[in-house]
Amino acid sequence: MAPQAPPTFDTQFSPKVGAGIALAPGLTRITAPNASPYTFTGTNSFLLGTNRVAILDPGPDDTAHLESLHRAIADREVSAILLTHTHRDHSAAAAKVAARYKAPLWFGxxxxxSRPLRRFERNPIKTSCDWDLMPDRTLTDGETITAGDLTLTVHTTPGHCANHLAFGLPDILLSGDHVMGWNSTLVSVPDGSMADYFASLDKVIALPYRHFHPAHGGPIEDGRAHAEALKGHRQMRNDQLLAAVGNGAKTLGAVVKVIYPTQPAKIRMAAxxxxxxxxxxxxxxGALKVKRGLLGIRLALA
Structure with missing residues (x-):
């Protein structure tokens, strides 16, 4: 079998922040002004529908962004506020937007x-999560919903976090943070799960959608092929990690130094x-032995 080609990342995407960009009939993107090393050019919010709309991922609680959404909505009814997941760059404005438009909150x-905390363990992205936000409707895998005046199919895609969803339109998948074109997604345990991430990649690869619109960065023309490449990329990282441990790296810091020797500090934190x-x-x-203690973990090949 030929080796999997590495993913091609589009780092040149330059959105018109705050502008409503029509992507397809009934699908409009508005990018928030929250660019960062973790959010790329900012969070993409989407309006779904034509005469009646739903809002997907209202994004950060930023006054300028909320007014950009309001201008794009114009005088149309808002039927629901949807979330791909409850990381705050997607969900911080959700309760405020739901109250403004008297619309229910729908998410997973x-x-x-993704699993319970171990003894002495902490969740490194705890403050980035919207722990208190509750849905008016909990969406489930495979159900069909009406958002604005569009029909969507809900797909559970855990991995980046446990309650992550993607939404399917004809030939379009709104892929959230699960599949993005600018970078591979952050998977931070125990908030996320690499096993779930791999399983969700397999899931979207098998779905019938070709064009992906992620929550950060630009559209992905062939989303299934890109998801295949991302899977190969993560499998490569597994191989690199095992090789690093086999060559003497016994700690997580030592592994990161081997695999990411020149990345900036913030990127190395995510890595x-x-x-x-x-x-x-x-x-x-069963490929690694891991010994956990107060000072971190020690690694050895199984």
């Missing part, structure tokens, strides 16, 4: 960890979180 249930998810994944599959 309250924020939850460390995702490498911890790879460690857990490989431990579950």
């Amino acid at each position: 249930g309250p924020h939850r960890l 460390r979180m995702t490498m911890a998810a790879h460690v857990e994944y490989l431990e579950q599959r």
